[in-house]
Amino acid sequence: MKRARHLRRLLPYLGRHRKDLVVGIVALLVRTMLSVASPWVLRHAIDDLTLGLTRGKLWLYAGLVLGIVALEAVFLYWMRRVLIGMSRELEFELRNDLYHHLTRLPTRYFQSHRTGDLMSRATNDLSAVRMVLGPGIMYTASTLTTAVATVVLMIRISPRLLVLSLLPLLLVSVLVRYFGRRIHDRFEAVQAQLAEISAIVQENLSGARVVRAYAQEPPELARFHTANQEYLQRNRQLIRMSGVLYPGIQLLMGSGAVLLLWLGGRMVVSGAITIGEFVAFGAYLAMLHWPMIALGWVVNIFERGDASMGRIAEILEAPPEIEDRGPAAVASLRGQVEFRHLTFAYDDGRPVLHDIDLEVRAGSTVAVVGPTGSGKSTLVSLIPRLFEAPAGTVLVDGHDVRELPLSTLRGAVGFVPQETFLFSETVGENVAFGLPAEGERDARVQWAAGVAQLAKDVADFPKGFDTFVGERGITLSGGQKQRTALARALATDPRILVLDDALASVDTQTEEDILRALRGVMATRTTFLVSHRVSTVREADLIVVLDHGRIVERGTHDELIAKGGFYADLHRRQLLEEEMEKTA
């Protein structure tokens, strides 16, 4: 077994629960001692029977057998509750710590790691680690103690018999290890082929049109069949291997019993041991069966757990990157935003924004337009530090955003992202998402929903603001989702409002209503409007056109129309589109 490098990280967790660990192990020890006592009683009972004994003694032996096991049962119960219970508590703490760390990681991290992968670490890998902490520890301890206790008592009966009858049992451990590895490999091969079959099905079903268009059904069936044949063959390999293991274990264990019957029987005849000892020896031999199987199994648990802990540690060790680093003591912001010679690149090093210079007065409205991929979303996402801009390039109220307390900064920004993301809670909870848990929530929610033109829709929902969103409740339309996200941002009463193409799914009429209602709100706040629609941005104090990460035009609506560049062209197209739409 490799050194449990990663599992070491669990020691502090175990340390916190050392009381449980000690109590559990003590219960386990007592239980083992009691469990080996029963066959000893049986031994005396049988020996006495051969000599002839009183009925009263029979009652005593029967009572002892039952009494000892009853006591053992209490400790067995205790052991399981304490040890397995402890592993569940550790799992709880570890999972909380994992989530806690995830909340500190930057957006960048979530873009470079697939959700499914992170989920699998927080669930499957955590389970594997839990197996180490619970069954792993418990079975290791009980295997060792049972082995030691029974072997000691068996030596007292006959060391020679012990050595001989134990040989096949040791082979069981070897067998479990040997076959365990191979079965694992063949099982992996089977799983790989199953993945292949899944891939074929996935490919075929998602390409259903192409398959039909090229009349590919027969070859596709043949391909599927070939893959299935291979799957069958690999399963045959696996079954051949796994089909030997279990019967093999039975055979080896039986061999121990045969040796006992043959050699032990002779020893009874020769008077070396009593018949009671012969029977008790058989009972001890049977008690060793499970530990021998468990030995191979426990090693697997530890190996898997270590690998899983390694994957979990990768998350726990990922640096949070965007955090408070001795921030300036700023409690509130006015909302003046400045980009100073900002050049920004994501991980691939290709700059997405080039030398952006832009100053936005507190309370004014700036619109950002430009083709897809021109860097609009990136620009606004740098304000609340979703990504980290170079030092001194993004400033709010004259402070570098890196030097502001993260909580103050983000508290001052109401962000409506391009891709609406709502939580499966009630509509009301979603709108109140950024509000403190206590305090004046309802009034804020009502007001924000009113401005975002959401209130009318909510009135039609079965339970109003208490209606659940998503699978547990109603399915919102794209426009309704965006308006909910808008209300969520407004509810926090932000100094800086960022709408990142946030009204794209809202129809033109509703958009006009929202903008009209927003006008009052925007008058006192700094607003960033990212949009494709001229109708959304035309009233802005300043319109900035981005192309390939550079500001290529800037001015008011009228100025840019007069200029006849990208913005003017956009305007012309939208007029045409509107005309087309009106054609019945």
Added chain:
Amino acid sequence: MSSPGFHEDDPVDKSYDHALLWRLLRYLRPYKVPVAVSFLLIVVMAGLDLVGPWLTKVAIDRYIRQGNAAGLDGMALVYLATLLAAFGVRFGQIYILQMTGQRVMLDLRREIYSHLQRLHVAFFDLNPVGRLMTRVTTDVDAVNELFTSGVVTVFGDLFTLFGIMGVMMAMNWKLALVTFSVIPLFFAVTNWFRRGSRATFREVRRWVARINAFLQENITGMAVVQLFRREPRNREAFAAVNRSHTEANLAQIFYYAVFYPAIEILAALATALIILYGGMRVLAGTLTLGALVAFIQYSERFWRPISDLSEKFNILQQAMASSERIFTLLDTAPKVVAPAAPVRLERVRGRVGFEKVSFGYAPGVPVLHDIDFTVEPGHRVALVGATGAGKTSIISLLERFYDVQAGRVTLDGVDVRQLDPAQLRSSLALVLQDVHLFSGTIASNIRLGSDIPDERVRAAARAVHAHRFIEALPKAYETEVRERGATLSVGQKQLLSFARALAHDPRVLILDEATSSVDTETEALIQDALEVLLQGRTAIVIAHRLSTIQHVDQILVMHKGRVRERGTHQELLAQRGLYWRLYQLQYKDQETGALGEAEAPARA
């Protein structure tokens, strides 16, 4: 909110259903012999497992207590022989049964898969791929579980139980009856455990699902969590869900922590009874000591088959639920079917007609109204219009992915519904925007499953300018296309799909031009390749390229499900109607160059 990729069906337990089970058992019919052999072996195995304690009895009574050491040799040999026999029988039984299970799964998978090949395209619009994949994989596995560890092993367990009882009765029926008094208690404890642990297990699964949902949602929406400074509160919320999960698990531990000790106590009770009552018999001389020892050994084997039996019920329930889902799928009738007596076209000329066609995907929501046009063999038609105008529906109807609701679609004057879909579709070649690549090599993606020789594959690739980039790949035509073409660029995939269409040499080409932007060099290659592809064929093109619309025989301008204007490029421009506006919007830039560098356009 939704969780893509997590297409789990509700874990509903399906109760026993007679008809369903019979339909399932029918799949065992081709394997009567192996199933019967497997039954036989399991019975033999149960018998062999009974031998050990009985041999102990004989050894003690006849040899050990009589001081006959030599007799033990024979005993040991017999014992060893039964062990070896049991090993062989056990392996044979496992192997035969498992392989039969695998074969049944293969049959079932093939049946499901070939049914999926016959189903109409509309079915796939309604059923997410992930869910259908579950039918082919997880659900089939559940059915296999029923065959391999369910049906057959139940008989094995029953046989073991009755075997033990029979042998005990034969040895001493009075002591046997005394010992059997413990069996109902075994059943009671097992039953209590099964009920209790199942309820807690369900609770655990519920909270596991909640943890998964919470994580899925929070990981996907972490930016929102952070923007609204919700980290502390969400940590609390997560801890609450996590706590409930832990509590559910702790509740489950209780059942396990009670069950195992309880079983031990019952086993000890049986032993105590045997010592007490059997001991008295031994003292009275009506029971041998060997029989007493054998009784103790047998009584320890009661509980395993009993607790196994109760587990089988869960397997049955899961298999029932799965098979019901499988059969529902198999019972879905294909809506687009081949006619009983299809019209055979001797030589397809490629005349395409739409005659007063109306169509909608959902009842009451028409998408196409009264579409009427004809394309003569060798002519080209372009469909233009805004998104949602109905262009894609037209090509889907020609391919007969769907059937019309009124009017008819014809090929060479024959209604497509009267043709064999295989003949219809092999006369057409469809090139879609989103190129679907299959895993396999470049060559196999051009050839697909058809019997096209290598030279023709290469000739097709050469003609559409795909040859050059293919030759530059590590293994040229034999290069594996990985992960649905991740290694190829968008433009290369386009050219590959052109080569595929050309290699199949169809009479009619249906093309949905790609809108995605490619570099100018590739763009020129695509333009050129397109010209080769269209040469001498009837073509129906959803056009996004200026060069295409300028060179077609007829342009159909679609608007809100109707053909609003038709004619050549020049004619339509002159009309200054819808087409003219569309042209300004969608095609004009291709003349003036890329966005941002555009010169000042004429004001509308």
